[in-house]
Amino acid sequence: xxxxxxxxxxxxxxxxxxxxxxxxxxxxxxxxxxxxxxxxxxxxxxxxxxxxxxxxxxxxxxxxxxxxxxxxxxxxxxxxxxxxxxxxxxxxxxxxxxxxxxxxxxxxxxxxxxxxxxxxxxxxxxxxxxxxxxxxxxxxxxxxxxxxxxxxxxxxxxxxxxxxxxxxxxxxxxxxxxxxxxxxxxxxxxxxxxxxxxxxxxxxxxxxxxxxxxxxxxxxxxx
Numbered sequence: 001x002x003x004x005x006x007x008x009x010x011x012x013x014x015x016x017x018x019x020x021x022x023x024x025x026x027x028x029x030x031x032x033x034x035x036x037x038x039x040x041x042x043x044x045x046x047x048x049x050x051x052x053x054x055x056x057x058x059x060x061x062x063x064x065x066x067x068x069x070x071x072x073x074x075x076x077x078x079x080x081x082x083x084x085x086x087x088x089x090x091x092x093x094x095x096x097x098x099x100x101x102x103x104x105x106x107x108x109x110x111x112x113x114x115x116x117x118x119x120x121x122x123x124x125x126x127x128x129x130x131x132x133x134x135x136x137x138x139x140x141x142x143x144x145x146x147x148x149x150x151x152x153x154x155x156x157x158x159x160x161x162x163x164x165x166x167x168x169x170x171x172x173x174x175x176x177x178x179x180x181x182x183x184x185x186x187x188x189x190x191x192x193x194x195x196x197x198x199x200x201x202x203x204x205x206x207x208x209x210x211x212x213x214x215x216x217x218x219x220x221x222x223x
Contacts, residue, residue, distance in 0.1 A: 002045060006052035011151045015144065024140030028127060036130035038065050039072040046074025047122045048148070050115035056152060057118035057215055058160040058206055061145075061168035063187075064125035067133050075121035077188075078111035085109030091188040091197065096220050099203045104222045113222055122148060124167050142170075149174045158213045160206040164188055164197060181209045 002016055003009060015021060031037050039046075062076030066086060071079045077089050085093070085108070093104040115121055124145050129135040149171050152159055158179045163169045165187025175182055183205060186196035207217035 004045060004048050004052075006049070008048045008053050011053050012147070015147055020140045020143050024144070027139050031127070031129070031136075038067060038069075038128055038130060039074050043072070043074035044126050047076070047115065047120055050075070050112065051118060051120045053151065053155070054157075055118050056120045056155075056159055057210055058162065058218060059120045059122060059149075059152065060162045061149075061164070061171055062121070062123040063165065063167040064123055064128045064134055064136060067128045067131055067135075069130065072128070074126075075111055075115055076123045077109075078115075078121060079109040081108045081110045083109060087190045088188045088193075091190065091193045095188070095198060095200065096203050098198070099201045100207070100220060102221050104220075107222060109222075111222065114218070114220070117218055119218060120152075124171070146171065146174055153177050153180065158209070158215070160209055162202050162206070165192065181206070 004012075016025075028037075028041075032041055060076055065072035066079065070083050071086065073080050077092060079085060079089070089109050090105070097103045097105065111119070111121055122145060125134075125136050125141040126145070127136045127141070153175050154177065156179075158181065160181045160183065161171075161175055163172055163182065163184045169184055172182060172184065183200070183202045185200040185202065186192040188197045203220055211217050
């Protein structure tokens with residue numbers, strides 16, 4: 001049984017007993033036995049362990065975890081200290097610098113501080129085979145993460161949802177509560193960042209919205 005150690009345990013009670021998740025669990029057991037899978041099995045749910053349901057102020061939805069050694073640790077776009085920030089994260093840092101003047105470039109890529117400050121860093125798919133992007137798609141994770149979004153949608157306190165790229169935008173139809181703010185753009189990948197991610201100003205928009213609703217701005221630094 002998965003234990004988050006916070007109010008997600010109540011919100012998602014029963015989810016792990018559903019047929020789709022039991023099939024996903026059986027698949028993952030075999031994958032972790034026979035393949036190299038990222039992140040470590042104990043890191044899969046770090047996003048929700050670090051950011052409780054009640055504390056979520058912003059959601060950043062990624063695709064699937066980084067598939068290189070030592071990169072993924074359960075938070076979308078984040079890598080552990082000592083691992084070079086991947087290109088998509090570098091582009092996120094560039095947009096933050098240009099948007100609100102905080103310069104995270106040249107430091108590290110660990111976003112735990114954001115998670116602890118109410119930013120749910122959630123991938124659409126939570127596991128991946130080494131060096132094989134999207135290898136765990138359509139195995140059940142998308143159902144699970146959609147349930148997470150549905151629960152957040154029902155919350156009374158407003159949330160900012162940042163949906164970057166096609167995989168994230170799929171979740172938009174489940175965010176129907178008008179008090180939430182949905183921000184969409186191209187993905188920060190080097191392949192698409194110049195098609196609308198750069199200049200999107202999502203970070204200043206998010207902080208303005210949160211301040212207007214009495215929830216306080218997010219400190220987007222990583223120090």
